[in-house]
Each structure stands twice: as structure tokens, then as C-alpha cells.
Amino acid sequence: MGKKAPRPAAGDAVGDELLEQGDALLTEKRFREAYQCFLEASTRLPTKQVAWFNLGLAASELWQVEGGDFFWWQNKCRSTRAKGGGEELLAASIDAFRAVLRLDTSKRAELRYLSALAAGRLLVQAAELEEDSTNTLILSEALQHFAEAQRCVEQWGHPDLGSAWGDWGKAQALQMKRVMANCKLDGAVQWKEMLETSSKLCEEAADKFEKARAAVDDEGFEEDDGNEEGDDLDWMVLHIEHLLQFVDFAITALDKSKAMEISIEWLRRAIIAWRSCFSLTLAVRYLSQSNRFNALQGDAYAAGCRLLGSPFELLTALSHSTSEGSTTQLLGSKGLLLPPPPGSGSGEIVEHLPSEATEEELATLAEAAYIAAGAEGLLPMGELQMHLARRMQSTSRDPMAHLKKATEVFQALSNNGPDDKAIAWYNMACVAAMANRPDYAAKALRTCLHAVEPSQRRKWIEEVREDGDLQPLLNLPEIQAALELETGGYR
Numbered sequence: 001m002g003k004k005a006p007r008p009a010a011g012d013a014v015g016d017e018l019l020e021q022g023d024a025l026l027t028e029k030r031f032r033e034a035y036q037c038f039l040e041a042s043t044r045l046p047t048k049q050v051a052w053f054n055l056g057l058a059a060s061e062l063w064q065v066e067g068g069d070f071f072w073w074q075n076k077c078r079s080t081r082a083k084g085g086g087e088e089l090l091a092a093s094i095d096a097f098r099a100v101l102r103l104d105t106s107k108r109a110e111l112r113y114l115s116a117l118a119a120g121r122l123l124v125q126a127a128e129l130e131e132d133s134t135n136t137l138i139l140s141e142a143l144q145h146f147a148e149a150q151r152c153v154e155q156w157g158h159p160d161l162g163s164a165w166g167d168w169g170k171a172q173a174l175q176m177k178r179v180m181a182n183c184k185l186d187g188a189v190q191w192k193e194m195l196e197t198s199s200k201l202c203e204e205a206a207d208k209f210e211k212a213r214a215a216v217d218d219e220g221f222e223e224d225d226g227n228e229e230g231d232d233l234d235w236m237v238l239h240i241e242h243l244l245q246f247v248d249f250a251i252t253a254l255d256k257s258k259a260m261e262i263s264i265e266w267l268r269r270a271i272i273a274w275r276s277c278f279s280l281t282l283a284v285r286y287l288s289q290s291n292r293f294n295a296l297q298g299d300a301y302a303a304g305c306r307l308l309g310s311p312f313e314l315l316t317a318l319s320h321s322t323s324e325g326s327t328t329q330l331l332g333s334k335g336l337l338l339p340p341p342p343g344s345g346s347g348e349i350v351e352h353l354p355s356e357a358t359e360e361e362l363a364t365l366a367e368a369a370y371i372a373a374g375a376e377g378l379l380p381m382g383e384l385q386m387h388l389a390r391r392m393q394s395t396s397r398d399p400m401a402h403l404k405k406a407t408e409v410f411q412a413l414s415n416n417g418p419d420d421k422a423i424a425w426y427n428m429a430c431v432a433a434m435a436n437r438p439d440y441a442a443k444a445l446r447t448c449l450h451a452v453e454p455s456q457r458r459k460w461i462e463e464v465r466e467d468g469d470l471q472p473l474l475n476l477p478e479i480q481a482a483l484e485l486e487t488g489g490y491r
């Protein structure tokens with residue numbers, strides 16, 4: 001977790017002896033014994049910041065070793081709570097660092113800086129474990145701790161946050177994701193306010209990810225493994241995924257916002273975010289000198305394709321509009337203007353791309369990237385084909401070629417394992433619904449639900465009832481039977 005705290009003046013003799021023992025055990029990486037020493041020391045010396053700091057350090061290290069794995073945390077923490085395990089260790093570590101921040105009155109000490117950083121990073125890890133949560137309070141506290149650490153840097157000359165910039169960015173990215181999840185996509189949403197809130201979080205997270213990448217480049221903060229390039233790419237990939245989440249939400253907002261000027265602004269900001277995302281994907285492939293990020297590049301191409309599927313009147317209005325402070329042209333005569341690839345001499349890793357790409361060209365590029373990605377590209381390839389089929393339907397064209405291709409892809413995906421099988425058959429049900437084949441849709445839904453864990457089936461059924469592709473078929477008897485809504489067979 002970091003460096004050990006400097007030792008303060010002596011206090012309670014037994015407590016000080018426990019601190020000495022804990023220090024030695026921590027150095028030897030005997031984290032459980034060190035944790036017990038610091039736990040008792042903090043009880044004997046409740047106002048000594050060093051006791052609390054080292055308790056937080058030991059608990060954090062022990063959690064990483066014994067309880068950091070998600071499945072361990074899920075399955076074991078209840079039985080080990082009394083012994084200091086799993087969830088309890090994570091909570092104990094965070095509480096210990098909070099205690100340092102409460103006890104410190106100087107507002108400038110090294111322990112304050114280190115504790116603020118540690119608490120922020122641990123709260124982000126705790127939030128990541130709550131994958132489907134919409135709770136933003138834990139992330140709000142993490143953001144406060146990172147801001148406090150940065151205040152210590154700016155006012156008192158503590159070291160730069162280094163790779164912790166990336167954890168700060170993760171906190172803001174997760175906060176944006178949860179703000180969006182809490183937003184009910186209906187007419188009651190204040191879309192102008194949501195635009196400003198999500199855009200601010202998107203921009204702030206992007207700034208932190210860039211600072212984390214620059215910190216690795218400048219100083220090589222991750223000294224333990226010496227893998228500066230890997231750390232650099234990790235932050236860039238997180239940055240790309242974050243921008244894609246914003247673009248995806250913005251595309252949804254375009255259809256929901258009733259005010260034309262707000263929809264145009266959503267589209268403008270989405271394209272700006274997409275351009276940054278697109279440049280980063282090219283840079284990742286250039287820096288990695290490999291094709292292992294093909295699926296990610298496919299996601300970027302597919303997002304651009306979806307943006308160009310926005311209502312024609314919005315695209316036309318944006319192409320003729322100007323925004324205060326903006327000098328970048330976003331749309332050309334045929335499609336999206338592409339930012340230039342990074343550097344030069346990139347060989348075959350970064351393609352020679354045109355300066356402008358149409359919806360069809362971006363779809364073709366996405367398909368090629370997903371094919372090159374192999375198994376990793378199956379799900380996004382199927383989703384792309386479904387999007388293209390919807391576009392064909394919206395313009396009164398035949399979607400069957402895309403629906404057939406989507407079915408083939410999802411059938412291949414269904415052979416990968418239980419989780420992929422459920423997702424694949426769910427999507428095949430959607431494809432069948434789009435093709436107006438309720439019999440196939442019912443069969444696919446039954447297969448999907450049988451592949452889902454019994455405790456999760458009700459949740460999946462709720463998603464079916466809210467799915468726009470499946471809603472037109474919900475009242476048909478074969479779909480009702482597949483879901484067993486009347487008998488409650490999947491409860």
C-alpha cells in the first residue's frame with residue numbers, strides 16, 4: 001500500500017512495544033500478525049496517528065493477500081468476519097485511515113497525505129466490488145480524499161499523486177456510470193442538467209487518466225514490477241472504456257431529450273468524446289505494437305457508426321452550428337472527421353485511415369477489428385449486427401442479412417461457457433423478435449433462462465420486459481409460456 005509512517009514520541013509502554021513488533025512483522029510481510037499487533041496498539045493508544053495508520057496499512061495488505069479476490073470476498077467474508085477477513089478487513093483498513101484524518105490537526109502532515117491517498121484508493125476498490133450498485137456516497141467520499149491529498153501536494157509540497165491520479169479517475173468514471181444508472185430514461189429526466197453533470201465527470205475523469213499516464217511516463221511510479229509500458233496502457237484502456245460509456249449514454253439521451261438544442265449539444269459532446277477515444281485506441285495499438293486490442297478498436301469504430309445513426313436532422317443541425325470556444329470541425333460532407341493517427345512509421349499496426357468516414361465505412365472497420373479479435377469480438381460483433389439491422393428497419397430496408405449474421409455470431413458465442421450461453425441466447429431472442437419470429441424468440445428465451453443461475457432469473461425476466469426489441473412480443477402466449485409469468489416458474 002505504501003511507505004510506513006514515521007515513528008512519533010513514545011507513549012504507553014505496552015502500546016509502543018506493540019508498534020515495534022508490528023513494524024517488524026510488516027517488514028517481514030507477516031500481515032496477519034502485524035494486523036493483530038496494530039489492532040491492540042490502536043486500542044491502547046487511541047490518539048496516536050501512527051498506530052491507526054499502520055493498522056490501516058496492515059489491514060489493507062492482508063485484505064489484498066487474503067480477501068482482495070472478488071469471489072473470495074463474496075463467499076468467505078461472512079464466515080471470517082470475526083477473525084478479520086474479507087469485507088471486515090477492507091472496512092477496518094478504511095476506518096483506520098479515516099481515524100488518522102480525524103486525529104490530525106495540522107492539516108499538512110505526511111500521515112494526512114498518505115492516509116487520504118490510501119483511503120481514496122481503498123474506497124474505489126470497495127466500489128468496484130459493488131459492480132451493479134447505484135450508490136454514489138462511497139465514491140463521493142473517495143473523491144473528497146483524493147482532493148485532500150492533492151491539497152497537501154499543492155500547499156505543503158508533498159509528492160505528486162503519481163499513479164493515484166488513475167484511481168482518482170476511476171472514482172470519477174464510476175461516479176459518472178452510477179449517475180447515469182440512477183437516471184431513469186424517461187420524460188421526467190432533466191436532460192440539460194444531466195448533460196452538464198455527466199459531461200463534467202467525463203472530462204474530469206479523462207483529465208485524471210491522462211495525468212496517471214503522464215506520471216508513469218515521467219517517473220515510472222510502478223517500480224515494483226518495472227512495467228511502465230503496461231501501466232501506461234492500462235490507464236489508456238480505462239480512459240477509452242470511460243469515454244465509450246459516455247458516448248453510449250449520450251446516444252440514448254439523443255432519443256429522450258425533447259429540446260432540439262439540448263440534443264444537438266449531447267451529440268456535439270459525444271462526438272468530441274468519441275474523437276478522443278478514437279485517438280487513444282490508435283495510440284494504444286501503436287504503443288503496444290500488437291493486435292491484442294482489436295476488440296477495443298472495434299468498439300471505437302462501432303461507437304462512431306452508432307453516432308452517425310443519429311437522427312438526420314440532428315446531424316444536419318450540428319454540421320451548421322457553432323459552439324462558443326470550439327474551433328474543431330466534427331462532421332464532414334459524408335460522415336465523421338477522423339483525428340490523425342499518432343506519430344509516424346507505425347507500419348501495419350495503425351491502418352492508413354481516411355480523413356473522413358461514413359457510417360458504412362465505420363461499420364466495415366468495426367467488423368474487421370472484431371473478426372481479428374477472435375472470441376473476444378463475438379459479442380460486440382453480434383451487437384453491431386443488431387444495430388445495423390435496426391438501422392435498416394428504420395429506413396424501410398431489409399434487415400435480414402444483418403440478422404442472419406448476428407444469429408451466426410451468437411450461436412458461436414453460446415459455445416464459450418454458461419455465462420456466454422445465457423447472453424448469446426438472450427440476444428438470439430432479440431434477433432428473432434426483430435425478424436418477427438415469436439416461436440424462435442420463445443425457444444431462445446427458454447434456453448437463456450435455463451442457463452441462468454436460479455437466483456438471477458427474476459432479474460433477467462425483468463430485463464426482458466423492459467427490452468425494446470422484445471416488448472412487442474410480450475403478450476403473445478408462446479412468450480408468456482417461455483417466461484412462465486403466470487405460474488411463477490422462474491421465481
